[in-house]
Amino acid sequence: MNKRRRLTCLTALSVALAACAPSPDAGKKLTVGVSFETLQTEYWVAGFEAIKEELRKRDIEMVDSIADGDANRQLEQVRNFISRKVDGLIIVPKDAKTVIPMIKAANQANIPVVLYNRPADQSDARSVAVVADNHAITKATVEHMAVQAKQSGKKYKAMILLGDLGDINAIGRRDGFEEAVKQHAETIEVVARVPTEWNQEKALAGVTNALQAHPDINFIFTSSDFLFPSIVSALRAAGKYRKIGEEGHVLLGGFDGDATAYQMLVDGYLDADGVQDVYFESAAAVQAVLDLKAGKEVPALIRDPGLVIHQGNLKEAAERMWGAKVKP
Amino acid sequence: MGGEGQTVTRGHGQAGAAPAPGRWRRTLASEYWVLYLSLAYFLALLPVVPGLAAPENLANIFSNMLPLLVVATGQTLVLVTRGIDLSVTSVMALASVSGALVMSGDQGWLGGSPWAAPAGLLVMLLVGAGVGALNGAAITGFRMPPFIVTLTSMMFFSGLAIWLTKSRPIYNLPAAFVALGRDYAALLIAVLAVAAAHLTLSRALLGRWLYAIGTNVNTALVSGVPVRRAVISAYIGCGVAASLAAALYTGRLETGSPVLGQRILLDVIGATVIGGTSLFGGKGKVSWTVCGVLFIVLIDNSLDLLRLSYFTIMTVKGGVILGAALLDVWRNRVLVG
Numbered sequence: 001m002n003k004r005r006r007l008t009c010l011t012a013l014s015v016a017l018a019a020c021a022p023s024p025d026a027g028k029k030l031t032v033g034v035s036f037e038t039l040q041t042e043y044w045v046a047g048f049e050a051i052k053e054e055l056r057k058r059d060i061e062m063v064d065s066i067a068d069g070d071a072n073r074q075l076e077q078v079r080n081f082i083s084r085k086v087d088g089l090i091i092v093p094k095d096a097k098t099v100i101p102m103i104k105a106a107n108q109a110n111i112p113v114v115l116y117n118r119p120a121d122q123s124d125a126r127s128v129a130v131v132a133d134n135h136a137i138t139k140a141t142v143e144h145m146a147v148q149a150k151q152s153g154k155k156y157k158a159m160i161l162l163g164d165l166g167d168i169n170a171i172g173r174r175d176g177f178e179e180a181v182k183q184h185a186e187t188i189e190v191v192a193r194v195p196t197e198w199n200q201e202k203a204l205a206g207v208t209n210a211l212q213a214h215p216d217i218n219f220i221f222t223s224s225d226f227l228f229p230s231i232v233s234a235l236r237a238a239g240k241y242r243k244i245g246e247e248g249h250v251l252l253g254g255f256d257g258d259a260t261a262y263q264m265l266v267d268g269y270l271d272a273d274g275v276q277d278v279y280f281e282s283a284a285a286v287q288a289v290l291d292l293k294a295g296k297e298v299p300a301l302i303r304d305p306g307l308v309i310h311q312g313n314l315k316e317a318a319e320r321m322w323g324a325k326v327k328p
Numbered sequence: 329m330g331g332e333g334q335t336v337t338r339g340h341g342q343a344g345a346a347p348a349p350g351r352w353r354r355t356l357a358s359e360y361w362v363l364y365l366s367l368a369y370f371l372a373l374l375p376v377v378p379g380l381a382a383p384e385n386l387a388n389i390f391s392n393m394l395p396l397l398v399v400a401t402g403q404t405l406v407l408v409t410r411g412i413d414l415s416v417t418s419v420m421a422l423a424s425v426s427g428a429l430v431m432s433g434d435q436g437w438l439g440g441s442p443w444a445a446p447a448g449l450l451v452m453l454l455v456g457a458g459v460g461a462l463n464g465a466a467i468t469g470f471r472m473p474p475f476i477v478t479l480t481s482m483m484f485f486s487g488l489a490i491w492l493t494k495s496r497p498i499y500n501l502p503a504a505f506v507a508l509g510r511d512y513a514a515l516l517i518a519v520l521a522v523a524a525a526h527l528t529l530s531r532a533l534l535g536r537w538l539y540a541i542g543t544n545v546n547t548a549l550v551s552g553v554p555v556r557r558a559v560i561s562a563y564i565g566c567g568v569a570a571s572l573a574a575a576l577y578t579g580r581l582e583t584g585s586p587v588l589g590q591r592i593l594l595d596v597i598g599a600t601v602i603g604g605t606s607l608f609g610g611k612g613k614v615s616w617t618v619c620g621v622l623f624i625v626l627i628d629n630s631l632d633l634l635r636l637s638y639f640t641i642m643t644v645k646g647g648v649i650l651g652a653a654l655l656d657v658w659r660n661r662v663l664v665g
Contacts, residue, residue, distance in 0.1 A: 039638060066638035070591050072577050076392050080632045083384030097499045098583050121499075197495070 030088070031061040032289055033081030037094040038069050041226045042258045043276070044092065046322040047116065050282035051090060058286065071098035078102040081111075088112045088289035096121040096168060103127045112292030114285045117276075118169065119301065128292065130285045130302045132276040134169050137306035138176030138255055141274035142221055144310055145253045146184040148271055149219060156251065158219035159192035159210050161203055161227050170198070173223040173255055188219060196227060204230035211238050218250050225256035225273065225323070228264065243268045244311065257309065262323040265314055272310040278322040280304050356659045362603055362619040365652060366626055377633045389622075389629050391511065394518040395576040396592065397621045400599045401525045402569025404617045405562045407600060408529065410542040410609025411467065411474035413563060416570040416596060418486035419459045420589035423571035425489050427452035428498035428584020431505055435498065445504035452571045452578075459485060460567025464560030489586040498584035509579025521572055525565065526614040538562055542609030599624040602652050623652065 032055055039045050048064070055062045063086065067074035071094040081089060082105055089106055093099030093115060103125035106113045112128075119129035149156045160177050163170025181188045191214045194206035203222075211217060211234055220231060235241040235250060242249045245268075254261050257275030264270035281304045291298045309317040318324040355364050370380070379385055399416050406413045430436050431448035438444040459481060466477045507513055529535040537558040540548040549555050578584055603620025605612030627648050631641045 063633075064638070065632050068591060068638075069587075071581055071583070071585065072395075072588070073591070075581060076388070076628075077632055079388050079391075080385070080629060083382060083388050084379045084633065085384075095497060097497060098581050098585070101580065101582050 029059060029061055030290075030293075031063060031084075031086045032088045032090060032286070033078070033084070033086040034062055034064040034090045035074055035077050035081065036064070036066050036092045037071075037074060038092075039066050040069075041224075042323070042326065043224075043226070043256050043278075046258075046278050046326055047092070047282060050278045050322070051116070051285065054282045054286045058290075060286070067094065069094065071095070074098075075102055079105060082106060082109045085109075086111060088114070088293055090114050090116050090285050090289060092116045093118050093120065100125050112289050114288045114292070116285050117281065118167075128288045128298050128300055128302065130281050130288065130304065132169070132281065132304040132306050134172030134255075135176040135179075137274040137276070137308065138173040138221075138223075139180045140308045141253050141255065141272050142177050142180035143183075144272040144308055145219065145221065145251050146180060146188060149187050149251055150184065154187075154218075156188045156219040157214055157217045158188050158190045158221070159194060159207070159214070159217050160190065161194050161196050161207065161220075161222040161224075161231070163223040164197045165195070167198070170223055177221055177223075191217060196223075198224065200227060200230050203227045204234060207231055207234040208237065211235075211240070218248075220250055221253040221255075223255055225254040225258040225261040228254060228260050228270075232264075232269075241269070244271060257321045257323045259323040259326050262318065262321055265309065265311070268311070272308055273321075275307050275309050275317070275321045275323075277304050277306050277320055279320065353663075357663055359604060359613070359616065360619055361659065362616070362623050362652070365655070366619065366623045369623070369630075369648075370626060373630050373634075377630050380630060380633060385629070385633070389625055391514065392629065393621055393625045394514045395573040396595060396599065396625065397618060398518050398521050398573040398576065399570050399589075399592075399596050400603075400617045400621050401522050401614055402566035402573075403596055403600045404603075404605050404612050404614055405525060405529070405538065405565045405569075406474070407605045407607065408538045408542045408609060408612045409559055409562050410545070411559065411562065412478065412597070412607070413460075413463065413566045413570075414475065414478040414593065415459060415463060415481040415485060416566065417589040417591075417593045418482045418484075418489065419456050419567050419570040420574035420577065421489040421586050422459070422485045422492075423452040423455045423574040424578045424584045424588040425493050425498060425586050426455050427505075427575065427578065428501060429492065431501050432498045432584065433500035433502070439500075445502045448502075448505055449508070449575055452575055453568055456567035456569070456571025456574075457564050458567070460564035461560060463567070464563030467563070468556040468559050486586075486590070493584075493586045495586055497586070499582070501578070501582055501584065505575075506579050506582050509576050509581070514576050514580070517572060517576065521569060522614055522618065525569070528565070529612075529614055534558060534561060539610055542611070544610075595624050598649055602649065602656075604656075624649075 034051055036044060036048055039048060052062055065077035067077060074094055089111055091099060091113060099120050100123045103113050103120060107126055115127055115129040117131055119131055120127055158181060162174055165171060181190055192210035194210055196203040196206060207230060222231060232241055240248060240250055252270050253272045255274040257273055261270055261273045284302050288298050307317055307320055309321055374380055403413060403416060427448040430438055430451050431444040433439045436444060438447050463478055463481055466472055467474050537553045540553050541555055541558060545555060574588060577588055599620040600617050601607060602623055603616035605616055627645055631644055
């Protein structure tokens, strides 16, 4: 192909482009860009669906993108939303720092940003975060387990599965756990703290090792429900997976409120679970976008008080447990 | 000896299948057919994808292209020699964290010093050159297949990047460095890198050697090409390009990340090969890679803008790339047949 023809082609193309540039039309319905770092666990899928439903209820259009765990990709996707002139952004960031350039870009374009479930670090970028009160919910959950432990009159050896300690949520849960067990030091002694970095294989290996080193462990808390399959598998292998009330039952507690945990509660294996109220968080996130758009004052941090579900309140609390509404 | 990248029109013309009509055939035959494919794709999606042609979006497409273009350009140098470099993504990760460990205001050795940014960038480039030299030396010295050598170094160096940082990202990079990832600076770096690689392949003696090695390494050896030196240079070039791309990604994200680029290996190799560079060596041009990268980034961008679910996007992207590859096979058959 000769040069002149190529040039003609390009000129024709640019004319076509100019002609096709969208014209702004007033009075159209609002659009919110939703960017999730990952959809790889049920929790994020439930959150994603809840936000989608909340936006649909309010007749707001949603555009979405999933970064597949890649912060650079998320930055590109958020910039795509900004160039589409969305009316607001709801972001689940990969981590607390890489989201800052994204918030800055949105600030520059005057588009409100709400972070869902993970806050950003301190900076001059302006955003609102809706987060579960990890510390308080975990503390209440472990508190409930401790009361059960006390009632049995036995001594307990405890294990906690830690999340990725670069994740502020994981740190909140660890601290909530430590605070609760400290108050019940006469009943509970922590003998194993298993780092999982949010990885099921690591969790399985860690739990198996801990159970071998301390065969008397009879109190287990996991910082996230998605690690339950690893725990159950290790307990089964050790012949220690028993129902509540059966001889040799290991007191179990978790955090998130997923479908596996719900099933374990119903089947009578799980003692207590800290639930992040996905419905509260999604409604609060959408409301915050609208309020920011309308120029209202919104606190920088909106806390989801969450709830603790256990054998005593299973029926009522299941209403607010997202795992009870999705299929395991 | 192979000088410039050969185009498919040099195939042996045999009477057989009916020739495609003139203009259509010329478009197909053009070595820039992927550019036309991208334009056709763009035009076809214009009515369907809102905001695709908006100036802000076009700016996004070009700025998203830059880092990927720089890595893919380096990959082109290696593919031309009938090699492959799978370690580019771990070079990016290792360069990103090493640079950040030097520069970061939180924990960097030179944190806060005015020399932090240039020293950090230099360390990044040295990491790229070092890993490239190791790859090249192992491939030529031990006559090991490039696939295995670079697969091993991919695992080793990405492990090293994670170990160095205990899998934590590093923040608080100097403003002078962060600026590199932004608009014009990034454009300038990418243009310089691409131009250097282009001139090397098309004008320099080294370029001619690389094509000769890729076409037939024995012939090249007999003809007096310093095969070892040339191949090592190609891998060094590829490593340096990857570390430059890492500088762009790290700058715009303001974070040194041990998993930087972990998921873009297929985009890098896909873009280069779709552009027309052969996996079997001896054929390839930097300008083709530019078109290939444009195509991949355009697909990503348009699928993001379409209201498709994440799962659909993954499937469609795979499908479009497969479609482009099939079209390439068909085009070769029509042109040669």
